[in-house]
Amino acid sequence: MEDESELLALRRARLETWRGMGIDPFGGPFPGTETCRQAIETYADERAVRVAGRLISKREMCKNVFAHIQDETGKLQVYAQVQGLGDKFALWKLLDIGDFIGGEGTLFTTKTGEKTVRLSDLRILTKSLRPIPSQWYGLADVEQRYRQRYVDLIVSEEARRVLLLRSRIVGEVRRFFEERGFIEVETPMMQTIAGGAAARPFVTRHNALGIDLYMRIAPELYLKRLLVGGFTKVFEINRNFRNEGVSRRHNPEFTMLEAYWAYADFEAMAQLVEDVIITVAQKVMGTLKVGGRPASEDGSVAAVEPIDLTPPWPRKPYRDLVRAAAGEDWFTISPAERRERCAKLGVEVSPDLEDFEVTNQVFEKLVEAKTRNPLFVTHLPKELVPLAKQNSADPSVVDVFELIIGGQEVSPGYSELNDPVAQRQRLTEQAGEEQQKLDEDFLAALEYGMPPAGGIGIGIDRLVMTLTGAESIRDVILFPLLKPKA
């Protein structure tokens, strides 16, 4: 490695110094430690502890040193002095911030009140050959934060917080469904026909079979096959892949929960979604007021009001919401008049939109985007959701809901269409538009008989955004997709 910066060269040189002293810079195990948090939470004067972590700061005086080590539970101050460590005190001069160390010692409280380990033994565990970013300023370059998430995690408490919360949220969602009697299943992510949603798929290639396969855009058609097979409550939490644009709210691969419940309908599913989100928020966040944030101290970032998840969440028909936003006469005026009104309301509509899409623009811009607290939008027009079951009283709408929180759709729910003839007709229309093959096997399954059922999807990434207050989907995905750098 030529042209190495001075900082890296120094660390490499130090590594050789260690080797010269018989220290393995990428050494063996250091078992039996407790976490930084445990050490502090179970504090007792002079209790013996054994800890390990990454060195993140040090304050050296000639004959004693204060330093902090860090693990995923937090920081812990360690203290070394000549009389306590003897020969090993000299090791401090050879440590760089970023190195991993392990130590043994006893707990005490400094005169400024911080619980600290007074080291009686010190082991060097791993050399860090690259300098880590400033503890004080952190990593501001968003590109580097996503590209080198491991560095972000070292220096950013907020990054660790959000990603640990994600882990707990997924765990609690899974537990909720299991406790309600749902069985977790895994269905194909590589499919010969990508169905179950309207989205462009990724194509991949199976060499030995000599065929193209698609990364799934939804697990829906396989989960419904399981209802045909006799299961009554199934769910899956896994990745979907959609070959669409990337944005603050969209990553090409994203985590979706889908659940199907035989003999239920969309209203039961709405209640299920409300229950799971409230349960998870309460267990993981400890509150139903989530995602709020105070203004930054210098005032450069405005405060964000929390979202209030207190139930019951309102259920409102789509058309009522549109009328409230765009005028009670919205559905009685002519399509041309609707376009004129859009201009007055400040909603842009491109000329090639169908009339129902014009209405939907109004819905998205004036209702969805402005809704903060949870709102179930029900009875959507059938043109918008062609694969759902029609309402028995009003066949122009379908028995579905869309749950909106914080201006974005978090969860759709359906009374699932189980009529194989109707399903074939609609899939054929859709397949024609998108030049897709028909999933004949799925249709055959429906012909065997699928019980009436409710289904839901919950966008897990967006749920985590809502609960943690993250503003970008990239903040809740450990390694979001970025273009490779030259």
Place this chain on the structure above:
RNA sequence: GCCUCGGUAGCUCAGCGGUAGAGCAGGUGACUCUUAAUCACUUGGUCCAAGGUUCAAAUCCUUGCCGGGGCACCA
């Protein structure tokens, strides 16, 4: 794909035609309760890349690359 903003030291940033800078980190020295340790001295650069304008370009222009935000597509 379109619009817009950005890319300068390991990190955070300033400089915006006239010798490439600061704070932190790093190095050397001092200091036995520090915590953004302190004090003194000090090292460090393909200013994203390639062209162009100019006596002179980090700075102005063009193109490209990567990223943020917005729009479109979508969940």
